[in-house]
Amino acid sequence: MKLIKSSLAIVIASALATTACSDDTNKAVSKAPMAAKADQSSQADTLQPVAEFLVETEQEMTRLINESSKIEWVYQNFITEDTAALAASAGKEYSEAGVRFALQAAKYDGQQVSAEQRRKLDILKQALVLPAPQDSKKSAELAKIASDLGGMYGKGSYTNEAGETFNLGQLSKVLAESRDYDALLEAWRGWRTVSQEMKPLFEREVELANEGAQGLGYSDLGAMWRSNYDMPAEEFGQELDRLWGQVKPLYDALHCHVRAKLGEHYGEDKVPQDGPIPAHLLGNMWAQSWGNVYDLVAPENADPGYDVTQQLLKHNYSELDMVKGAENFFTSLGFAPLPDTFWQRSLFTKPQDRDVVCHASAWNLDSQDDIRIKMCIQKTGEEFSTIHHELGHNVYQRAYKDQSVLFQNSANDGFHEAIGDTIALSVTPAYLKEIGLIDTVPDASKDIGLLMKMALEKVAFIPFGLLVDQWRWKVFNGEITAENYNTAWWQLRQQYQGVGAPIARAADDFDPGAKYHVPGNVPYSRYFLAHILQFEFHKALCEVAGYEGPINRCSIYNNKEAGAKLNQVLEMGSSQPWQQAHKILTGSEQMDASAILDYFAPLKAWLDQQNQGRQCGF
Numbered sequence: 001m002k003l004i005k006s007s008l009a010i011v012i013a014s015a016l017a018t019t020a021c022s023d024d025t026n027k028a029v030s031k032a033p034m035a036a037k038a039d040q041s042s043q044a045d046t047l048q049p050v051a052e053f054l055v056e057t058e059q060e061m062t063r064l065i066n067e068s069s070k071i072e073w074v075y076q077n078f079i080t081e082d083t084a085a086l087a088a089s090a091g092k093e094y095s096e097a098g099v100r101f102a103l104q105a106a107k108y109d110g111q112q113v114s115a116e117q118r119r120k121l122d123i124l125k126q127a128l129v130l131p132a133p134q135d136s137k138k139s140a141e142l143a144k145i146a147s148d149l150g151g152m153y154g155k156g157s158y159t160n161e162a163g164e165t166f167n168l169g170q171l172s173k174v175l176a177e178s179r180d181y182d183a184l185l186e187a188w189r190g191w192r193t194v195s196q197e198m199k200p201l202f203e204r205e206v207e208l209a210n211e212g213a214q215g216l217g218y219s220d221l222g223a224m225w226r227s228n229y230d231m232p233a234e235e236f237g238q239e240l241d242r243l244w245g246q247v248k249p250l251y252d253a254l255h256c257h258v259r260a261k262l263g264e265h266y267g268e269d270k271v272p273q274d275g276p277i278p279a280h281l282l283g284n285m286w287a288q289s290w291g292n293v294y295d296l297v298a299p300e301n302a303d304p305g306y307d308v309t310q311q312l313l314k315h316n317y318s319e320l321d322m323v324k325g326a327e328n329f330f331t332s333l334g335f336a337p338l339p340d341t342f343w344q345r346s347l348f349t350k351p352q353d354r355d356v357v358c359h360a361s362a363w364n365l366d367s368q369d370d371i372r373i374k375m376c377i378q379k380t381g382e383e384f385s386t387i388h389h390e391l392g393h394n395v396y397q398r399a400y401k402d403q404s405v406l407f408q409n410s411a412n413d414g415f416h417e418a419i420g421d422t423i424a425l426s427v428t429p430a431y432l433k434e435i436g437l438i439d440t441v442p443d444a445s446k447d448i449g450l451l452m453k454m455a456l457e458k459v460a461f462i463p464f465g466l467l468v469d470q471w472r473w474k475v476f477n478g479e480i481t482a483e484n485y486n487t488a489w490w491q492l493r494q495q496y497q498g499v500g501a502p503i504a505r506a507a508d509d510f511d512p513g514a515k516y517h518v519p520g521n522v523p524y525s526r527y528f529l530a531h532i533l534q535f536e537f538h539k540a541l542c543e544v545a546g547y548e549g550p551i552n553r554c555s556i557y558n559n560k561e562a563g564a565k566l567n568q569v570l571e572m573g574s575s576q577p578w579q580q581a582h583k584i585l586t587g588s589e590q591m592d593a594s595a596i597l598d599y600f601a602p603l604k605a606w607l608d609q610q611n612q613g614r615q616c617g618f
Helices: 010-014 040-046 050-077 081-106 115-126 136-154 168-177 181-191 196-215 221-226 233-266 291-297 308-314 319-332 340-345 381-399 415-425 429-434 444-457 461-476 482-497 525-544 560-572 578-586 594-599 601-610
Strands: 002-004 157-159 165-167 361-364 371-374
Touching (some): 050 081, 050 115, 050 361, 050 371, 136 196, 165 168, 168 181, 196 221, 196 461, 196 482, 221 233, 221 461, 233 461, 233 525, 233 594, 308 381, 319 381, 340 371, 361 381, 371 381, 415 560, 525 560, 525 594, 560 578, 594 601
Parallel strands (some): 002 361
Antiparallel strands (some): 157 165
């Protein structure tokens, strides 16, 4: 799912800007960065007073956000050459402003300022995901490389020996649906031909972005990214590994079962039972989620006895009814109904007369109450859950509207997605019964199939969510050199995921570039955090609601106490370190992945039974 327009840098990527910044905002604050610029002290006497600088910056940001958000909305809903040009122009203006704000904010590193002012200054600096060197030629070179890499990915295709050309969507469909080993291998290999030519560009991009990060006072770009999380940069990576260590026993059990079932289907000569799973057999181009192989690994008699898609049809739900049903979830928690403008201005179904961007997204177009969703809703159970997720973003956006524009974002970049997913976790059979979509709640024996489906998406993703940035951080600090890009990538894939390349990969291949977020320069740790936090938040809110049964069966629907606790966190935005928001909800400043283990406990017990006698590990 996608969040649009909550603060600095959100417009930049989606508006086709040529200056490389993130398509999301990194909001946390670290300790003061190292190696302040040498000429800083000499400039101190000429600096604009910090309070004045921040007021002027916030005013300009508000204008830019509101103008560019509206332009981007029009572009995504009326895709023409003219609207694309308008969006690109707005994005260019916004990204150039972001660079200017960051460089100006860095000049105050040696100044005595209040804690709130320091937080705002750090947010301005850290919003740049790809900081340019303070050299016009190098800055232009970096912008062109970022644009070229994005274009290479977006235009990428594979042409087979028969002269047939396939894009990513078509190749992904093969990975998702085919059970032919060789067809899967060709699709997997074919997409990786797209990224081979990216390698020299990426290598130069790293050099330039590191120089830009050093100009802002950081040792390298990875240290700058990690400084977004209200803790020393070196401790953040250690924290992620600690959380992964908690989840790993559950992941290992899932991996063992899936490998065994794939071995039964494809043969153990193709899926050895003592090594990594071949990456092309897991139903996804990047083996990051495994839901498409559910039919091969599902428990027997796992049918819960209902199908939400069929129930939506049976009860004559329209697309609008699905949105109103999701709104009812939030009003049951005590949140205000969605404003009239939401219903007047959102896009719910695909227009017949024009092309639109159909990817589900949540928008705030004025930093206040103009919240919307944009979806081409299909009447399916999956889309019903997605709508709950997207409205979670909208409720968050509205909750922090009274904060400074610099604080109008989630506590850290993992919180927004986590909140949306937390809400979706409450779309349980009990909830579906309470709103009249199903007649009876299946007994607990049917939970295993539902939990397996969810684990193949969420648990399977967690190590991938971790390793993408683990690889990049080591590239940025020089531990992984260009000649080892691909070798190190697959070493990390095997170490964390137990997934391996199905065919030999050359050292000069560039398989990391086959994942959008690498050439697109989008930090990835946020997705790992979201997968940890959503289960923590769900468990905490269920406890507030007084729920005492299995946590996977809990829904906070219709519980005002849970809604009030949730709202406390949402209203804070990013005005405080994320640890404070986390403590309000969970009682602790430290993240804890044990909630995932509690949620999937019935599945883990079942997996352990299935894995008896199998050789697990990779």
